[in-house]
Amino acid sequence: MHTTAATIARRWFEEVWNERRDATVDELMHPQSTGHMEGSDVHGPSEFRQARDAFLSAFPDMHIDVEDVISDGEHAVIRWHMRGTHGGSGFGEKATQKPVAVRGMTWIVVSHDKIIEGFDTWNFGGLMSAIGAETR
Numbered sequence: 001m002h003t004t005a006a007t008i009a010r011r012w013f014e015e016v017w018n019e020r021r022d023a024t025v026d027e028l029m030h031p032q033s034t035g036h037m038e039g040s041d042v043h044g045p046s047e048f049r050q051a052r053d054a055f056l057s058a059f060p061d062m063h064i065d066v067e068d069v070i071s072d073g074e075h076a077v078i079r080w081h082m083r084g085t086h087g088g089s090g091f092g093e094k095a096t097q098k099p100v101a102v103r104g105m106t107w108i109v110v111s112h113d114k115i116i117e118g119f120d121t122w123n124f125g126g127l128m129s130a131i132g133a134e135t136r
Contacts, residue, residue, distance in 0.1 A: 005076035005110040006069045012108070012115065013080060017064045020056070025049060030114035038124040058090025058131075059100065067103075078106045082122075086131040093133045100130045 008028055015024040025045045035042040035051075042048045055062065062084030070077045081103050086096045104122025108115050 003113045004071060005074055005108065006071035008110050008113065008115065009069050009076040009078045009108055010066055013064050013066050013078065022049065028115055030116045033116050035118040037120045038122060054090050057088040058086060059084030060087050061085050074110045076108050076110070080104055080106065091128065091133065093131055096131050098131055100127060102127050
């Protein structure tokens with residue numbers, strides 16, 4: 001049975017980010033996938049989990065609301081809004097307990113019900129500024 005890119009996108013944000021389900025990472029992400037994130041790329045589920053864990057260590061209560069999804073065939077674009085509290089020492093900054101909110105967009109490419117590539121764009125500088133980090 002074929003699953004639409006929009007359905008996979010919504011599951012990705014709800015189950016992988018909000019419910020923190022590692023099994024869903026393995027189910028939905030192709031082993032040779034590439035994720036193009038702000039500042040770096042990740043390859044495969046293992047590297048993705050390391051990047052996600054860095055976010056969750058910095059923002060342990062983070063939650064992502066999917067505001068909209070547009071899809072066409074194997075492509076889906078997701079507009080999202082992340083909220084959380086800087087409660088951990090991720091990103092090399094001591095926890096400030098400051099609330100943060102960041103909007104962003106993710107474009108995913110799906111093949112055979114697996115994410116094979118993803119592109120994230122969001123205001124990383126704004127996030128770092130919100131927690132009091134110096135940006136260069």
